[in-house]
Amino acid sequence: MNLNVPKLFRRTLRVIAVLATLHVVILAVLYFKQEHFFFNPKVLDKNYVFEFEAPFEELNINVDDGISLNALLFKTEAPKGLIVYYHGNAGAIHDWGKRAPLYLENNYDILFVDYRGYGKSNGKYSNSKQLLDDAQKVYAFAKTRYKEEQIIVLGFSLGSGLATYVASKNNPKMLIINAPYYSWKTLISEQIAPPIPAFIVKYDIPTHTYIKNVTCPIKIFHGSRDFLVDVEENSKKLQALAPENIELTIIHDAGHNGIHITKQYYDALKELL
Template sequence: MRLLTFLLIVLGFYAAATLLLFLEQRSFIYPAPRAREDIERLLPGLQPVELRTSDGLTLVAGYKPARAGMPTIVFFHGNGDTLRGAVAATDRLAEAGYGLLLPEYRGYGGNPGSPSEEGLVRDGQAALDWLARAQVPAARTILVGNSLGSGVATDLASTHTVAGLILISGFSSLPEVAAAHVRFFPARMLVRDRFDNAGKLPRVRAPILLLHGTEDRMIDASHGQRLAGANSRAALMLVPGTGHELAYLPQSQSAILTWLAKHHGGA
């Protein structure tokens, strides 16, 4: 009887913890920094612009026009990052003459709204819509997604004709990442926001570069390998000795510049 009582108590705590994880999952997935960045101070020539989403939000972003004849890079940052981090991951690309559009997500950086998969994809679409109005077509746009941003970039690349897709520390799907970190709960079933990159990547027709650190403890390098197997256009570069900070290391931008020069004739 005591054993049965103990088991019921344990099961009760487990059920309560599972319910809490389910209800509060987006606060764990999107630990959104709230402070608004002074965009003009982040990078010379970077100017604040406003993106208007299809569900009525006005979001801040940073924009630096491309040098004549150069493509524009749209960079989607990771789940706990900010525009400052996005600049750190792209400053050498801007210096080489590529245009930059750095969108900030809903709920991040003083923006209205609450993050979700549907919402972040809307935010990404708003970035492409803004570029189209600025006479920068999707066909002259390269999408870059770091970590969580890989989900936004892949979704857009699977539904638009873009010049290229670059994923840094990308994942095969968000439930797969959750399952690796929350082993004692049915994470694959509980996670509502799927970001199924492996399922969407076969629909991408643009050249694809995948960068992943071999020592990444947040998103294992096996995710990059699965993504590479999902599309024959994908080139996978595993960077030895680097972890989830790869996007901010010199190796990342150097590899991107080399790849861009090969595919788009850039610097």
């Protein structure tokens, strides 16, 4: 039997080597193709015609040489101001725009913008700096049409970190973040896909760092049944950083994508806005 030990040992080593190689290959693919896994855009034809019941203006906001972000500005008759909405990692504004009535009913115009590669926006991302710079340029565009003290910044999921970054660099009336993450890198490497080492995630959006520099009032909404972005590890940790300026509302029995359809959120918005 001892004669078989070296043979078994060699087979074990080969299996380990194959698994190790496979692991490295998977990590390499994740690193170089992570936009494919982390972003899920819906691409729209450039001739796509938006249809909504509420009045809107279609815009293209220039953010870089040859790159513009497609946007929809929904308008109400007597606006109190503007909500700049940074949406989640999936879809496009043909779908996100369906949420406009929630905010129009509270007498706010609302601007939805597609990121690069989403909807009718062109270009693509290779790092988080581009995402953040684009978010700031969208806000700068908003200031050309509205007084800054009338602007509310709102971000959902992926957009929550962008919205917080913008609020930390400017002086909006309020910051609203729905289902936010404490850190995008931590969310991916420790909560959504724990086998992925943090160094593989090249998109670093540390909401917890930005939120410390936000001077306007901050309102967080998070579903109690959000199994994608855990409320304990994200929203509650964010609130603890500045409890005197951050109000957290837990939306009962709401999942990650269900906050906006609840009566609790509807009522809270009416009171807040």
